[in-house]
Amino acid sequence: MDFRGGPTQRAVMTQFGTSGIRGPVGETVTAELALSVGRALGIDCERVVVGRDPRASGEYLQTALVAGLRESGVDVIDLGGAATPTIGRAVAWQDADAGVAVTASHNPPEDNGIKLWQPSGQAFDADLRATIEQRLDEDAFQPAAWDESGGLVSRDASQRHVDALVTEIGERNLDSHVVVDLGNGAGRVSVDALSALGCSVETLNGQPDGAFPGRPSEPKAEHCESLSTLVAESDADLGIAHDGDADRMRAVAADGTFLSGDVLLAVFARAAASPGERVAVPVDTSLAVEDHLDDSDVSVEYTPVGDVYVAEAASADGVAFGGEPSGAWIWPERTLCPDGPLAACTAAALDSERSLGDRAADVPEYPIRRDSVETDQKETVMDRVRETVTDAYDDVTTLDGVRVDLGDAWFLLRASGTQPLVRITAEARDPDRADAVFEEARARLTDAVV
Helix, strand or coil: CCCCCCCCCCCCCCCEECCEEEEEECCCECHHHHHHHHHHHHHHCCEEEEEECCCCCHHHHHHHHHHHHHHCCCEEEEEEECCHHHHHHHHHHCCCCEEEEECCCCCCCCEEEEEEECCCCCECCHHHHHHHHHHHHHCCCCCCCCCCCCCEEECCCHHHHHHHHHHHHCCCCCCCEEEEECCCCCCHHHHHHHHHCCCEEEEECCCCCCCCCCCCCCCCHHHCHHHHHHHHCCCCCEEEEECCCCCEEEEECCCCCECCHHHHHHHHHHHHCCCCCEEEEECCCCHHHHHHHHCCCCEEEEECCCHHHHHHHHCCCCEEEEEECCCEEECCCCCCCCCHHHHHHHHHHHHHHCCHHHHHHCCCCCCEEEEEEECCCHHHHHHHHHHHHHHHCCCEECCCCEEEECCCEEEEEEECCCCCEEEEEEEECCHHHHHHHHHHHHHHHHHHCC
16 A cells, blocks of 8 residues: 655645544545545545544534445445554554544534544544545545455454553553543543553543533543542542543542642653653643753754654654643554554553652743734744744744754744634743743734734
């Protein structure tokens, strides 16, 4: 299989971004679109793994996508309801050419989406996405002969995922009390793996339900107050929260503190990386991560925002870990798919040796300022920003927006991928300095907006 081919001439389906296709069901995401994606993917695949999160629309969208694959002569391994990292890992387990997760991840229940996976566990990169986009634009389709359509086999990969996690963490009795908030999503693998590792596991919102009645799907602090309260008021050692498809994972310390994404990133990275190695993080990551790792002679490599970019960087030699503060964690020696259950088990293992709360206390927290400016010409504005800022500062990164490193501070000007906004982020070790750098960044952006 070779998706890359020659240079892509155009990619007009702009909603096919780093997270695949994602949006409102019946508008952006339809059964017709799912059928077309199956046909486009089926042009150069022989076997494809397919699964879905619990959203109400997932079953018929998966049915349509599978029809497009089988119509193209592709054999399909149907995992049914499954966590996205289970699907990502199963591509290699099933000796398949690609995987498809029908999911909108942490988005609200009215959304759904389609995300494509390589055998390495990495999501489709820019070249592979562009190939599929072009086929969709051209309505490319190569139907199989009537007697050569693809087969369909249903399999459950969840237990294999559990077994893999136990092996990767190391068979031992963690003897911890862990509360897992599944958010009514597909993360049951975490419960089963933690139990197999010797943990006493209590669940919140454990029944899969694509309407996410227990809490909004995105596992952030304001959505996980029940988890924090339960952990704080019980004898629990740790709390874990997942989103709808369990590619994201966030943690609560024993005292009920919901750990920030930057703090958890620093904790995971320091445990994973040895002196001289690197960790891959997006350009909006806190300076605290770099400072925390510097003591261990571990360096930071910045990437564009998006787990696909972090995974790509993490696949390079010398990179021990990759993570996004939003809750996507990648251990490249195990899989290039953000694996929430792996993160949950890793957090429990670390906590059993030294509490996450104590580890988090070692990570500095710095003042960070955020705002945005509305503009319907964000591309033009960012072109002006790149030109003026690059001329004015010595250490400028344009991987994703414009990031300026000032040594004791940094600022980032970055266009929103979904809204008519340019976002401003500034951070420093000192509050007054953070305010000053933020105003400096705002002035640069204001000058570019005309």
